[in-house]
Amino acid sequence: MTGSNEDSALLGGIYNSKKKTRTFTWRLLLEVGLVVAIVLAFLCPWKPATGGATSPKVDVNKKKNVIFLVTDGMGPQSVGLARSFRQFRDGLPIDDILTIDKHFIGTSRTRSNNSFVTDSAAGATAFACGLKSYNGAIGVDPEKNPCGTILEALKLQGYMTGLVVTTRLTDATPACFSAHVDYRYQEDMIAQQQIGEYPLGRMVDLMIGGGGCHYNGNCRADGRNLVKEYSDTWNHVSTREEFDLLNEGHNVTLPLLALLSDGELPYEIDRSPKHFPSLAEEAKVALNALAEATKDSDKGFFLMIESSHIDFFGHQNDPAGQAREVLHYDTVFQEVMKFIDSTDVETVAISTSDHETGGLALSRQVSPAYPDYLWYPEVLLNSTHSGEFLAHLLFDYYQSQSSDDTPALTSYITKQVVENLMGITDWTQTDIDRIMTNIMNVNELMYVLNDMISVRAQLGWSTHGHSAIDVNIYAYTNSPAIEEQLKHNGAYDGLSGNHENIEIGRFMESLTGVNLDHVSLLLKKTNHKPEVVKSDFNVNSYHVY
Numbered sequence: 001m002t003g004s005n006e007d008s009a010l011l012g013g014i015y016n017s018k019k020k021t022r023t024f025t026w027r028l029l030l031e032v033g034l035v036v037a038i039v040l041a042f043l044c045p046w047k048p049a050t051g052g053a054t055s056p057k058v059d060v061n062k063k064k065n066v067i068f069l070v071t072d073g074m075g076p077q078s079v080g081l082a083r084s085f086r087q088f089r090d091g092l093p094i095d096d097i098l099t100i101d102k103h104f105i106g107t108s109r110t111r112s113n114n115s116f117v118t119d120s121a122a123g124a125t126a127f128a129c130g131l132k133s134y135n136g137a138i139g140v141d142p143e144k145n146p147c148g149t150i151l152e153a154l155k156l157q158g159y160m161t162g163l164v165v166t167t168r169l170t171d172a173t174p175a176c177f178s179a180h181v182d183y184r185y186q187e188d189m190i191a192q193q194q195i196g197e198y199p200l201g202r203m204v205d206l207m208i209g210g211g212g213c214h215y216n217g218n219c220r221a222d223g224r225n226l227v228k229e230y231s232d233t234w235n236h237v238s239t240r241e242e243f244d245l246l247n248e249g250h251n252v253t254l255p256l257l258a259l260l261s262d263g264e265l266p267y268e269i270d271r272s273p274k275h276f277p278s279l280a281e282e283a284k285v286a287l288n289a290l291a292e293a294t295k296d297s298d299k300g301f302f303l304m305i306e307s308s309h310i311d312f313f314g315h316q317n318d319p320a321g322q323a324r325e326v327l328h329y330d331t332v333f334q335e336v337m338k339f340i341d342s343t344d345v346e347t348v349a350i351s352t353s354d355h356e357t358g359g360l361a362l363s364r365q366v367s368p369a370y371p372d373y374l375w376y377p378e379v380l381l382n383s384t385h386s387g388e389f390l391a392h393l394l395f396d397y398y399q400s401q402s403s404d405d406t407p408a409l410t411s412y413i414t415k416q417v418v419e420n421l422m423g424i425t426d427w428t429q430t431d432i433d434r435i436m437t438n439i440m441n442v443n444e445l446m447y448v449l450n451d452m453i454s455v456r457a458q459l460g461w462s463t464h465g466h467s468a469i470d471v472n473i474y475a476y477t478n479s480p481a482i483e484e485q486l487k488h489n490g491a492y493d494g495l496s497g498n499h500e501n502i503e504i505g506r507f508m509e510s511l512t513g514v515n516l517d518h519v520s521l522l523l524k525k526t527n528h529k530p531e532v533v534k535s536d537f538n539v540n541s542y543h544v545y
């Protein structure tokens with residue numbers, strides 16, 4: 001950005017790299033400046049810095065809905081995996097692609113403040129606050145100052161807000177939009193802030209996901225039951241039956257706290273529809289509920305939807321689970337598009353990933369001989385459950401058996417699990433030995449089962465952690481002005497081409513005319529330090545399954 005462009009950008013409230021002020025005088029000046037800046041922001045709504053004298057301008061004051069979708073851990077390879085899997089499974093032609101493929105607009109670079117390989121906390125802080133922080137940071141900058149998020153900024157403008165996930169609502173991605181703590185493991189404190197216990201009060205109107213134990217006290221260090229304490233404010237839903245009474249979002253009283261599990265919601269490949277809704281069903285409830293709640297307002301809503309478990313399958317190196325999870329995400333995106341097509345309110349959906357997980361490769365050399373150019377989707381199709389599910393099944397069976405009944409155990413492993421559930425008929429004695437060796441360790445056992453699938457499918461993985469590859473950006477809108485703006489490719493001006501992850505957060509900021517840095521000033525008194533400092537916390541490897 002050039003000098004004069006930067007000046008006009010500052011007036012309109014897009015990315016502003018001003019130095020941190022330290023002395024009292026400076027703080028006073030800053031507060032006076034804040035008032036001036038707010039007035040100026042109203043007088044001079046944001047305009048694109050470059051291009052388009054003829055392009056329609058986005059009117060920041062027009063009623064809008066902003067839907068931000070995060071596919072945690074989904075790299076371009078995972079999209080290719082799911083696309084080929086589906087072509088094989090359904091006998092589709094070469095040009096049959098996913099819905100998201102049709103709405104690809106650019107790519108995002110993902111490094112964090114302290115590493116070329118980000119974690120989900122720094123990744124989502126980049127989206128929420130528009131700044132690079134350190135791995136593990138939840139809505140705080142590199143110096144651990146709480147930073148204003150797009151969700152908070154829009155709520156303060158009168159938007160309604162929501163978070164929909166399949167992981168714990170206190171996990172990194174949703175937390176970064178709605179809480180400010182030094183380390184992602186402070187999930188008890190994250191739940192408190194999401195409920196409203198911090199300087200801004202309650203900023204979220206709807207939450208659907210897992211992680212119930214951090215709210216109901218089942219896993220809180222202080223044993224508090226926030227659900228009970230706040231039952232006058234928050235409407236609580238916890239079962240499939242209660243979820244169904246929400247009637248696809250047409251029977252919702254906000255604020256809504258739908259805690260559908262104490263921990264994770266089930267993976268799509270393992271999910272029993274009788275007991276749990278899918279992410280697409282959750283998203284539908286959220287979209288309809290927020291649309292109805294804002295129908296008489298001059299402000300729309302902000303909704304963050306996370307497909308959380310693509311990342312888990314990357315960590316676990318589970319291609320059978322991941323293919324299904326990505327395909328389900330494609331139907332979530334379709335659900336969002338359907339909503340956008342049906343509303344008169346100017347609405348934009350932006351979909352991206354915080355990072356890739358697993359270092360997936362869509363081919364693998366499995367012998368010293370020069371490899372054939374192929375991989376086998378049939379192997380993924382034959383397996384009916386996640387490796388995690390199967391490992392628990394095996395472990396539980398082992399625990400329930402008397403130790404000397406080896407033939408029964410061997411038969412259970414080969415017939416019931418490997419042949420019937422995994423669909424592997426060419427198993428070897430080496431496979432069975434590896435399973436037996438690891439039968440007491442569910443995590444290692446899961447890796448063994450997933451590797452049996454990956455090797456046969458000829459798919460490679462380079463890590464159980466994250467990787468630094470650029471990830472894709474997708475978008476959809478019913479607004480010609482926003483469509484035009486998305487097509488720009490400058491830093492802080494559009495999302496086509498290759499972008500830094502923080503530019504995505506700043507793009508949502510500029511579309512809506514809010515100023516994240518102003519919100520940061522309101523957060524200074526936030527309690528964000530951990531009560532218990534975890535000495536073994538490694539910012540570059542921390543992950544909870």
Ligand SMILES: *[C@@H]1O[C@H](CO)[C@@H](O)[C@H](O)[C@H]1NC(C)=O
Pocket residue numbers: 112113114132142143
């Ligand atoms: C990380 O943040 C610190 C503190 O703001 C800054 O001095 C440093 O340059 C940043 N590092 C990178 C690589 O961005």
Ligand SMILES: *[C@@H]1O[C@H](CO)[C@@H](O)[C@H](O)[C@H]1NC(C)=O
Pocket residue numbers: 245246247251
């Ligand atoms: C709406 O939800 C309430 C419970 O909150 C339930 O009693 C009622 O039957 C629901 N109505 C519909 C039409 O689903």
Ligand SMILES: *[C@@H]1O[C@H](CO)[C@@H](O)[C@H](O)[C@H]1NC(C)=O
Pocket residue numbers: 376378379382423424425426
């Ligand atoms: C998939 O399962 C079918 C039916 O059990 C079996 O015939 C086939 O060999 C399996 N495919 C692979 C690649 O293991």
Ligand SMILES: [Zn+2]
Pocket residue numbers: 073120311312315357466543
């Ligand atoms: Zn991860």
